[in-house]
Amino acid sequence: xxxNERCAQCSEVxxxxxxxxxxxxxxxHNVTERTREVVNTDFFTNSRVQTISKGLRKQEKNxxxxxxxxxxxxxxxxxKQVEALEALGxxxxxxxxxxxxxxxxxxxxxxxxxxxxxxxxxxxALSVCESSTDVDSDPERPSLLHLxxxxxxxxxxxxxxxxxxxxxxxSESTSVYSGSVDGSLYxxxxxxxxxxxxxxMTLSFCYMALLWVREPMTLSELLRYVVEGHIPYxxxxxxxxxxxxxxxLDLKIFCVESWPVYEEVFNKMHELAAFLDLPRxxxxxxxxxxxxxxxxxxxxxxxxxxDELHNWTCRVVKKIGIGEVDFLTLVPGNKxxxxxxxxxxxxxxxVVVLKLLFLLDDHYEWLLSELAAERNKNxxxxxxxxxxxKWYEVVKHSLDVEQKKLDEERAKYLWRCEKPLxxxxxxxxxxxxxxxxxxxxxxxxxxxxxxxxxxxxPNPSSFQLSWSEENTDGSCFHGHSLKGILQxxxxxxxxxxxxxxxxxxxxxxxxxxxxxxxxREVEFxxxxxxxxxxxxxxxRVQPSYIHDEVCMIEHKLFNKxxxxxxxxxxxxxx
Amino acid sequence: SxxxxxxxxKKSKEACLSYIQDALLQKQWERAAEFxxxxxxxxxxxxxxxxxxxxxxxxxxxxxxxxxxxxxxxKEFNCFMEQMKTLxxxxxxxxxxxxxxxxxxNGQINEAYQNLTLAESWRFGEQTAIxxxxxxxxxxxxxxxxxxxxxxxxxxxxxHSEDGxxxxxxxxxxxxxxxxxxxxxxxxxxIPGVWDIFVKCYVDLLEFYGDHNEARQxxxxxxxxxxxxxxxxxxxxxxxxxxxxxxxxxxxxxxxxILHDIVPSHELMIDFNTMLQKSKKRKKRRLGLExxxxxxxxxxxxxxxxxxxxxxxxxxxxxxxxxxxxxxxQEWNSRKDWWPAFHFSRYLAKRNWQENKSxxxxxxxxxxxxxxxxxxxxxYVSHQGCKAQLKRFRMLKKFVNRHNPVYLRISx
Numbered sequence: 004x005x006x007n008e009r010c011a012q013c014s015e016v017x018x019x020x021x022x023x024x025x026x027x028x029x030x031x032h033n034v035t036e037r038t039r040e041v042v043n044t045d046f047f048t049n050s051r052v053q054t055i056s057k058g059l060r061k062q063e064k065n066x067x068x069x070x071x072x073x074x075x076x077x078x079x080x081x082x083k084q085v086e087a088l089e090a091l092g093x094x095x096x097x098x099x100x101x102x103x104x105x106x107x108x109x110x111x112x113x114x115x116x117x118x119x120x121x122x123x124x125x126x127x128a129l130s131v132c133e134s135s136t137d138v139d140s141d142p143e144r145p146s147l148l149h150l151x152x153x154x155x156x157x158x159x160x161x162x163x164x165x166x167x168x169x170x171x172x173x174s175e176s177t178s179v180y181s182g183s184v185d186g187s188l189y190x191x192x193x194x195x196x197x198x199x200x201x202x203x204m205t206l207s208f209c210y211m212a213l214l215w216v217r218e219p220m221t222l223s224e225l226l227r228y229v230v231e232g233h234i235p236y237x238x239x240x241x242x243x244x245x246x247x248x249x250x251x252l253d254l255k256i257f258c259v260e261s262w263p264v265y266e267e268v269f270n271k272m273h274e275l276a277a278f279l280d281l282p283r284x285x286x287x288x289x290x291x292x293x294x295x296x297x298x299x300x301x302x303x304x305x306x307x308x309x310d311e312l313h314n315w316t317c318r319v320v321k322k323i324g325i326g327e328v329d330f331l332t333l334v335p336g337n338k339x340x341x342x343x344x345x346x347x348x349x350x351x352x353x354v355v356v357l358k359l360l361f362l363l364d365d366h367y368e369w370l371l372s373e374l375a376a377e378r379n380k381n382x383x384x385x386x387x388x389x390x391x392x393k394w395y396e397v398v399k400h401s402l403d404v405e406q407k408k409l410d411e412e413r414a415k416y417l418w419r420c421e422k423p424l425x426x427x428x429x430x431x432x433x434x435x436x437x438x439x440x441x442x443x444x445x446x447x448x449x450x451x452x453x454x455x456x457x458x459x460x461p462n463p464s465s466f467q468l469s470w471s472e473e474n475t476d477g478s479c480f481h482g483h484s485l486k487g488i489l490q491x492x493x494x495x496x497x498x499x500x501x502x503x504x505x506x507x508x509x510x511x512x513x514x515x516x517x518x519x520x521x522x523r524e525v526e527f528x529x530x531x532x533x534x535x536x537x538x539x540x541x542x543r544v545q546p547s548y549i550h551d552e553v554c555m556i557e558h559k560l561f562n563k564x565x566x567x568x569x570x571x572x573x574x575x576x577x
Numbered sequence: 578s579x580x581x582x583x584x585x586x587k588k589s590k591e592a593c594l595s596y597i598q599d600a601l602l603q604k605q606w607e608r609a610a611e612f613x614x615x616x617x618x619x620x621x622x623x624x625x626x627x628x629x630x631x632x633x634x635x636x637x638x639x640x641x642x643x644x645x646x647x648x649x650x651x652k653e654f655n656c657f658m659e660q661m662k663t664l665x666x667x668x669x670x671x672x673x674x675x676x677x678x679x680x681x682x683n684g685q686i687n688e689a690y691q692n693l694t695l696a697e698s699w700r701f702g703e704q705t706a707i708x709x710x711x712x713x714x715x716x717x718x719x720x721x722x723x724x725x726x727x728x729x730x731x732x733x734x735x736x737h738s739e740d741g742x743x744x745x746x747x748x749x750x751x752x753x754x755x756x757x758x759x760x761x762x763x764x765x766x767x768i769p770g771v772w773d774i775f776v777k778c779y780v781d782l783l784e785f786y787g788d789h790n791e792a793r794q795x796x797x798x799x800x801x802x803x804x805x806x807x808x809x810x811x812x813x814x815x816x817x818x819x820x821x822x823x824x825x826x827x828x829x830x831x832x833x834x835i836l837h838d839i840v841p842s843h844e845l846m847i848d849f850n851t852m853l854q855k856s857k858k859r860k861k862r863r864l865g866l867e868x869x870x871x872x873x874x875x876x877x878x879x880x881x882x883x884x885x886x887x888x889x890x891x892x893x894x895x896x897x898x899x900x901x902x903x904x905x906x907q908e909w910n911s912r913k914d915w916w917p918a919f920h921f922s923r924y925l926a927k928r929n930w931q932e933n934k935s936x937x938x939x940x941x942x943x944x945x946x947x948x949x950x951x952x953x954x955x956x957y958v959s960h961q962g963c964k965a966q967l968k969r970f971r972m973l974k975k976f977v978n979r980h981n982p983v984y985l986r987i988s989x
Contacts, residue, residue, distance in 0.1 A: 260585050260586035260587075261583050261584060261585030261586065262583065262584045262585070263583075264583050410592070411596065413584060413589055413592055414589060414592035414593040414595075414596050414612065414615065415593065415612070415615045416584075416589045416615070417615060417618060418586050418589070418618065419618045419621055434621070437620055437621050438621065440620060440660060440663075440664070441617050441618055441620050441621060443660065444613075444614075444617045444620075444635065444639070444660070445614045445617055447653065447656075447657065448610040448611075448613045448614045448617070448639070448642070449610075449611075449614050450648075451606070451607065451610035451642065451643075451646050451648060451649060452607055452608075452610045452611035452614060453607035453610075453611070
């Protein structure tokens with residue numbers, strides 16, 4: 004498409020691509036001999052088009068592979084991911100319009116394409132001077148071992164150093180160090196301006212796109228789908244075409260051996276949005292799925308809590324202003340506003356509401372529960388009153404069962420994929436031998452596993468826990484009433500509970516110590532731990548993460564009282 | 578950092594291992610096998626940095642599962658072991674050896690022998706020198722199997738000779754096994770260690786072919802060389818050998834003395850005491866008393882009639898001669914606080930009387946002397962004995978009554 008020569012036959016500039024990768028004139032159907040290395044781009048144009056016309060790129064290497072750049076790899080990864088999202092029901096515009104544009108913008112900003120001097124040229128220059136026999140003799144060129152030691156992950160592949168050390172001393176072309184052209188460049192540390200791509204960052208891209216179109220999918224859901232295998236992540240590279248050979252440092256870039264964490268993906272997404280100079284994102288209004296009122300409804304259902312609690316969550320949301328459009332909508336680059344974690348926020352609101360109504364100090368909630376139980380025993384008209392104790396028992400049981408399943412699943416993850424990886428051609432036979440042995444052993448012991456079949460991948464579901472009103476055993480609490488714990492005052496329904504305990508009196512400086520509060524160091528009531536644990540399971544984040552949000556909400560809610568108290572305290576001290 | 582809880586390959590496999598461990602401990606072989614299938618891919622990340630890497634884990638776990646699983650066959654087991662041998666060259670001989678042990682436990686002697694021979698011929702650069710110890714063990718076990726072949730041949734030949742046949746070929750075969758066995762067994766017992774079975778077999782061979790000097794030397798080395806770990810059995814073997822050779826009492830006693838020092842509760846203490854009692858030397862007789870008291874300190878001897886009869890005999894003899902009562906006093910001093918409850922309770926009196934009258938007789942005699950005629954054990958047993966009109970119990974009662982003052986002297 005960016006091929007600008009005139010057609011030999013009809014002098015038009017209207018090119019298309021045949022299946023064989025050749026240019027043909029759309030007007031007269033003249034097929035040229037000019038081919039291009041197509042890296043599966045019905046997605047969007049190949050960023051490397053400029054180099055074709057300059058004739059710099061070699062077509063084939065002797066091992067049947069061809070040159071490819073790291074960003075092409077990531078492009079493929081993103082394509083696979085967004086296709087998976089589409090299969091999950093996400094709107095198709097996300098792929099063709101949103102993500103594609105984000106990606107193009109990224110390539111441009113990071114000077115990997117769509118600009119005058121692609122980074123690829125710099126790499127060429129390096130490989131040309133690669134005639135020295137000893138890599139370490141060139142002080143500017145980082146040694147292979149040095150590159151390997153730079154790592155964002157915990158050094159999963161650091162042990163591969165033992166492979167690399169046998170490779171570094173001999174003079175060979177860059178293909179030994181990485182299958183891609185710029186693999187080694189990618190790992191060098193000048194990332195400040197460039198923001199190099201990483202595997203976790205692909206999910207940041209996805210999330211950013213989801214947020215832009217305001218899809219009803221939270222980040223925690225996205226990450227859960229990734230772990231459950233509905234969205235490719237771990238071994239996406241096995242879908243790279245044959246010609247894109249992966250070896251050496253490519254492994255460090257594309258083969259991850261850990262699941263990304265919410266915080267990581269979230270923070271990177273914001274960094275990315277700022278880097279791309281994106282404008283204000285589309286407004287998150289009350290009718291959006293990501294609005295706290297909506298998410299609270301969802302989580303209340305999932306946590307098997309009474310629908311009536313929704314009134315309370317809405318009240319809290321309104322009171323502290325976290326339902327406002329300006330609060331919720333993302334403005335990239337704005338460092339003064341706190342970045343909103345929609346799912347964690349909603350969960351935290353529910354926790355605060357529970358604290359407001361039940362206190363959760365390991366005494367009051369049980370007391371209330373007993374009162375409700377008494378009433379329920381004698382009088383069933385008007386529907387049952389909500390009993391904290393019963394709810395606790397039912398939910399804890401289910402939670403324990405699911406947690407146990409999850410723990411077992413975690414132990415059963417298979418990290419390797421069909422496509423074997425070699426660090427270098429030398430190690431190929433050894434790797435294949437090992438692979439064969441692994442397969443043999445799996446078969447041998449698989450037969451002895453009895454009739455246990457690995458369960459099919461569960462269908463992707465937005466809800467992990469579900470409760471049905473039709474169950475006669477009373478295990479669904481959605482319809483239960485909060486009457487027992489509420490009272491009327493001045494025409495307004497308030498909680499009978501007069502007290503509240505703050506998770507923390509003073510919030511920490513997030514920039515200094517990374518957290519707003521410190522969950523692990525203080526002893527909180529068991530009920531509080533339980534509630535945090537429940538949402539921690541549902542969102543697959545650490546309880547401390549939710550705890551931080553709870554602290555933040557509490558401080559907004561009790562702002563005036565706190566301010567007064569602090570002022571009073573300082574007066575006293577003086 | 579917040580990445581501590583991140584789930585990665587390493588943590589996932591660690592969790593997998595703990596599930597395997599739980600399953601093994603609960604003998605859930607199918608479940609263990611299932612989780613092992615998820616674990617094996619860590620072989621592809623085995624760089625042997627940890628003390629026990631994935632390949633060793635898989636070897637050990639796989640062996641356990643295949644050994645116990647009801648649906649696993651020996652063929653599968655052998656196939657698995659062969660794979661494990663190729664996994665880690667540093668462990669090659671160890672795996673071979675353990676494989677041989679399993680085969681032997683399963684009665685597959687010939688297969689075991691073949692494996693040993695194969696392992697013996699293994700060479701792998703500097704590894705051969707590093708795994709020298711394992712190689713010696715392999716040779717030793719092959720020597721052991723040669724010994725068993727020799728032993729079988731020998732028995733066959735003995736049968737034949739009884740029938741009047743002579744079989745030169747078989748004899749030569751037997752000698753062949755002897756040579757092969759002797760060479761290897763001799764080598765391993767040079768190295769400090771616990772080689773009971775090798776020593777026994779080697780000595781057996783030497784004795785058969787009349788090389789008693791060598792046998793004595795070997796046993797002395799095994800028992801007295803300080804480089805070897807302290808091993809009661811070494812002294813037992815030496816003692817038995819000396820006895821077979823008809824050696825003097827003096828050398829027999831010196832061999833047993835060390836055994837008494839190491840294991841006062843050893844079953845040979847009865848022989849020891851018997852010999853010592855008969856000795857003309859006062860010191861030896863004194864030692865004998867010490868030995869038998871020490872043996873009876875142990876719970877395993879409580880109901881042993883022979884031991885009690887030894888003690889009874891010696892005590893009786895001392896009392897009658899009225900010499901060396903202080904010996905009894907010395908031995909009794911450290912025991913008078915706990916022996917009464919330990920040996921001479923009323924409950925035991927009843928039980929001993931019911932189960933073994935001879936035992937109760939001997940014990941009653943000792944009790945009567947040590948604790949006087951008023952002690953419950955003696956009273957009960959002698960009363961029962963007299964009621965049953967058993968002569969010796971009447972004699973016992975008279976004896977103890979007569980010598981009651983002795984008790985007073987001892988207990989004072």
